[in-house]
Amino acid sequence: EVQLVESGGGLVQPGGSLRLSCAASGFTFSNYWMIWVRQAPGKGLEWVANIKKDGSETYYMDSVKGRFTISRDNAKNLLYVEINGLRVDDTAVYYCGRINYYYYMDVWGKGTTVTVSS
Protein backbone atom coordinates (compact mmCIF):
# COMPACT_ATOMS: atom_id res chain seq x y z
CA GLU A 1 0.00 0.00 0.00
CA VAL A 2 1.32 3.42 -0.97
CA GLN A 3 1.57 5.44 2.22
CA LEU A 4 3.03 8.60 3.72
CA VAL A 5 3.17 9.07 7.49
CA GLU A 6 4.23 12.36 9.05
CA SER A 7 5.65 12.78 12.54
CA GLY A 8 7.53 15.25 14.67
CA GLY A 9 4.91 17.88 15.34
CA GLY A 10 4.30 19.40 18.73
CA LEU A 11 3.98 22.51 20.87
CA VAL A 12 6.91 24.87 20.53
CA GLN A 13 7.62 28.35 21.79
CA PRO A 14 8.14 31.19 19.34
CA GLY A 15 11.71 31.16 18.09
CA GLY A 16 12.02 27.43 18.63
CA SER A 17 12.88 24.66 16.21
CA LEU A 18 11.38 21.40 15.03
CA ARG A 19 12.16 18.70 12.52
CA LEU A 20 9.21 17.07 10.83
CA SER A 21 9.59 13.69 9.16
CA CYS A 22 7.57 11.88 6.53
CA ALA A 23 8.02 8.14 6.12
CA ALA A 24 7.22 6.80 2.67
CA SER A 25 6.31 3.21 1.85
CA GLY A 26 4.79 1.19 -0.95
CA PHE A 27 6.56 3.00 -3.80
CA THR A 28 10.05 3.83 -5.04
CA PHE A 29 10.61 7.00 -3.04
CA SER A 30 13.65 8.11 -5.02
CA ASN A 31 11.59 8.33 -8.23
CA TYR A 32 9.42 11.19 -7.01
CA TRP A 33 9.62 14.86 -6.20
CA MET A 34 8.10 15.46 -2.75
CA ILE A 35 6.34 18.38 -1.14
CA TRP A 36 5.31 19.86 2.20
CA VAL A 37 1.95 21.62 2.39
CA ARG A 38 0.41 23.17 5.48
CA GLN A 39 -3.02 24.19 6.67
CA ALA A 40 -3.31 26.83 9.37
CA PRO A 41 -6.37 26.71 11.65
CA GLY A 42 -9.44 27.78 9.70
CA LYS A 43 -7.40 28.35 6.55
CA GLY A 44 -6.80 26.55 3.29
CA LEU A 45 -3.93 24.48 2.01
CA GLU A 46 -0.66 26.28 1.39
CA TRP A 47 2.45 25.08 -0.42
CA VAL A 48 5.53 25.29 1.81
CA ALA A 49 8.42 23.63 -0.01
CA ASN A 50 9.26 20.93 -2.51
CA ILE A 51 12.34 18.89 -3.35
CA LYS A 52 13.65 17.09 -6.41
CA LYS A 53 13.98 13.31 -6.58
CA ASP A 54 17.68 13.33 -5.71
CA GLY A 55 17.49 16.30 -3.34
CA SER A 56 19.57 18.50 -5.62
CA GLU A 57 16.89 21.18 -6.02
CA THR A 58 14.67 22.72 -3.37
CA TYR A 59 12.05 25.46 -3.54
CA TYR A 60 10.34 27.43 -0.79
CA MET A 61 7.47 29.83 -0.32
CA ASP A 62 8.71 33.33 0.40
CA SER A 63 7.66 33.48 4.05
CA VAL A 64 9.67 30.41 5.04
CA LYS A 65 12.85 31.03 3.06
CA GLY A 66 15.84 31.03 5.37
CA ARG A 67 13.90 29.37 8.18
CA PHE A 68 12.73 26.08 6.65
CA THR A 69 14.99 23.46 5.11
CA ILE A 70 13.52 20.56 3.16
CA SER A 71 15.66 17.46 2.69
CA ARG A 72 15.36 13.77 2.02
CA ASP A 73 17.12 10.48 2.68
CA ASN A 74 16.36 8.19 -0.24
CA ALA A 75 18.12 5.26 1.43
CA LYS A 76 15.68 5.46 4.33
CA ASN A 77 12.62 6.63 2.35
CA LEU A 78 12.32 9.69 4.53
CA LEU A 79 11.40 13.29 3.78
CA TYR A 80 12.20 16.03 6.28
CA VAL A 81 11.60 19.67 6.93
CA GLU A 82 13.73 21.44 9.49
CA ILE A 83 11.99 24.49 10.88
CA ASN A 84 13.88 27.21 12.73
CA GLY A 85 12.77 30.53 14.13
CA LEU A 86 9.23 29.32 14.52
CA ARG A 87 6.55 32.00 14.49
CA VAL A 88 2.99 31.95 15.72
CA ASP A 89 1.78 32.04 12.12
CA ASP A 90 3.63 28.78 11.42
CA THR A 91 0.98 27.04 13.52
CA ALA A 92 -0.61 24.52 11.17
CA VAL A 93 -1.10 20.92 10.22
CA TYR A 94 1.82 19.98 7.99
CA TYR A 95 1.22 17.43 5.25
CA CYS A 96 3.75 15.71 3.06
CA GLY A 97 2.80 14.76 -0.44
CA ARG A 98 4.11 12.84 -3.42
CA ILE A 99 4.30 14.94 -6.56
CA ASN A 100 3.28 13.31 -9.80
CA TYR A 101 4.44 14.61 -13.18
CA TYR A 102 5.72 17.70 -11.30
CA TYR A 103 2.38 19.45 -11.15
CA TYR A 104 0.05 17.66 -8.71
CA MET A 105 0.04 15.58 -5.55
CA ASP A 106 -1.34 12.07 -5.88
CA VAL A 107 -0.52 10.74 -2.42
CA TRP A 108 -0.79 12.58 0.87
CA GLY A 109 -0.15 11.83 4.52
CA LYS A 110 -2.59 12.55 7.33
CA GLY A 111 -0.48 15.38 8.66
CA THR A 112 1.33 16.35 11.84
CA THR A 113 0.33 19.34 13.94
CA VAL A 114 2.72 22.15 14.82
CA THR A 115 1.57 24.64 17.43
CA VAL A 116 3.68 27.70 18.12
CA SER A 117 2.71 29.41 21.32
CA SER A 118 4.23 30.85 24.45
Added chain:
Amino acid sequence: QSVLTQPPSVSGAPGQRVTISCTGSSSNIGARYDVHWYQHLPGTAPKLLIYDTTNRPSGVPDRFSASKSGTSAFLAITGLQAEDEADYYCQSYDSGGFYVFGTGTKVTVL
Protein backbone atom coordinates in the same frame (compact mmCIF):
# COMPACT_ATOMS: atom_id res chain seq x y z
CA GLN B 1 2.51 33.95 -3.43
CA SER B 2 -1.00 34.23 -4.82
CA VAL B 3 -3.94 31.94 -4.24
CA LEU B 4 -6.80 30.75 -6.35
CA THR B 5 -10.24 32.04 -5.35
CA GLN B 6 -13.09 29.67 -4.53
CA PRO B 7 -16.51 30.31 -2.98
CA PRO B 8 -16.37 29.59 0.77
CA SER B 9 -19.32 27.25 0.63
CA VAL B 10 -21.85 25.57 -1.62
CA SER B 11 -24.75 23.35 -0.66
CA GLY B 12 -27.29 21.11 -2.26
CA ALA B 13 -29.83 18.45 -1.53
CA PRO B 14 -29.04 14.79 -2.12
CA GLY B 15 -29.19 14.02 -5.82
CA GLN B 16 -28.66 17.60 -6.90
CA ARG B 17 -25.79 19.06 -8.88
CA VAL B 18 -23.38 21.57 -7.39
CA THR B 19 -20.52 23.46 -9.04
CA ILE B 20 -17.42 24.96 -7.46
CA SER B 21 -15.51 27.68 -9.26
CA CYS B 22 -11.79 28.33 -8.99
CA THR B 23 -10.50 31.65 -10.30
CA GLY B 24 -6.84 32.28 -10.94
CA SER B 25 -4.84 34.61 -13.14
CA SER B 26 -2.79 34.83 -16.29
CA SER B 27 0.23 33.44 -14.44
CA ASN B 28 -1.38 30.18 -13.40
CA ILE B 29 -4.66 28.85 -14.79
CA GLY B 30 -4.61 31.37 -17.62
CA ALA B 31 -1.05 30.38 -18.47
CA ARG B 32 -2.41 27.00 -19.48
CA TYR B 33 -1.22 25.14 -16.43
CA ASP B 34 -3.55 22.30 -15.57
CA VAL B 35 -5.88 22.46 -12.59
CA HIS B 36 -6.20 19.69 -10.04
CA TRP B 37 -8.83 19.12 -7.37
CA TYR B 38 -8.65 17.59 -3.92
CA GLN B 39 -11.26 16.44 -1.45
CA HIS B 40 -10.35 16.95 2.19
CA LEU B 41 -12.00 15.92 5.40
CA PRO B 42 -10.50 17.48 8.54
CA GLY B 43 -8.01 15.18 10.24
CA THR B 44 -7.51 13.05 7.16
CA ALA B 45 -5.18 13.02 4.20
CA PRO B 46 -6.34 15.15 1.27
CA LYS B 47 -7.47 12.98 -1.63
CA LEU B 48 -6.73 13.65 -5.29
CA LEU B 49 -10.08 13.95 -7.03
CA ILE B 50 -9.23 15.34 -10.47
CA TYR B 51 -5.84 15.70 -12.13
CA ASP B 52 -4.77 17.47 -15.31
CA THR B 53 -7.99 19.52 -15.35
CA THR B 54 -10.40 16.77 -16.36
CA ASN B 55 -9.08 13.34 -15.39
CA ARG B 56 -10.33 11.17 -12.54
CA PRO B 57 -7.94 8.81 -10.74
CA SER B 58 -9.02 5.22 -10.48
CA GLY B 59 -11.73 4.82 -7.86
CA VAL B 60 -13.16 8.33 -8.08
CA PRO B 61 -16.84 8.18 -9.07
CA ASP B 62 -17.84 9.69 -12.39
CA ARG B 63 -20.21 11.96 -10.46
CA PHE B 64 -17.17 14.21 -10.20
CA SER B 65 -16.20 16.13 -13.32
CA ALA B 66 -14.19 19.25 -14.03
CA SER B 67 -13.43 21.77 -16.73
CA LYS B 68 -11.45 24.93 -17.36
CA SER B 69 -12.07 28.14 -19.25
CA GLY B 70 -9.70 31.08 -19.43
CA THR B 71 -8.46 31.87 -15.93
CA SER B 72 -11.12 29.79 -14.17
CA ALA B 73 -11.76 26.14 -13.50
CA PHE B 74 -14.87 24.35 -12.33
CA LEU B 75 -15.63 21.19 -10.38
CA ALA B 76 -19.08 19.68 -10.70
CA ILE B 77 -20.61 17.09 -8.46
CA THR B 78 -23.74 15.49 -9.86
CA GLY B 79 -26.05 13.23 -7.90
CA LEU B 80 -24.81 14.74 -4.64
CA GLN B 81 -24.43 12.22 -1.82
CA ALA B 82 -24.01 12.61 1.93
CA GLU B 83 -20.48 11.23 1.68
CA ASP B 84 -19.53 14.15 -0.59
CA GLU B 85 -19.71 16.55 2.34
CA ALA B 86 -16.13 17.78 2.64
CA ASP B 87 -13.78 20.62 1.78
CA TYR B 88 -12.66 20.89 -1.83
CA TYR B 89 -9.50 22.61 -3.06
CA CYS B 90 -8.31 23.43 -6.52
CA GLN B 91 -4.58 23.63 -7.24
CA SER B 92 -2.42 24.73 -10.12
CA TYR B 93 1.12 25.84 -10.83
CA ASP B 94 2.27 29.40 -11.23
CA SER B 95 4.78 30.65 -13.76
CA GLY B 96 6.55 32.29 -10.82
CA GLY B 97 7.70 28.79 -9.90
CA PHE B 98 5.38 27.75 -7.11
CA TYR B 99 2.32 25.65 -6.41
CA VAL B 100 -0.86 27.55 -5.78
CA PHE B 101 -3.97 26.32 -4.01
CA GLY B 102 -7.52 27.55 -3.91
CA THR B 103 -9.04 29.10 -0.83
CA GLY B 104 -11.21 26.04 -0.34
CA THR B 105 -14.95 25.36 -0.59
CA LYS B 106 -17.02 23.57 2.00
CA VAL B 107 -19.69 21.41 0.42
CA THR B 108 -22.75 20.81 2.58
CA VAL B 109 -25.35 18.21 1.76
CA LEU B 110 -28.69 19.48 3.00
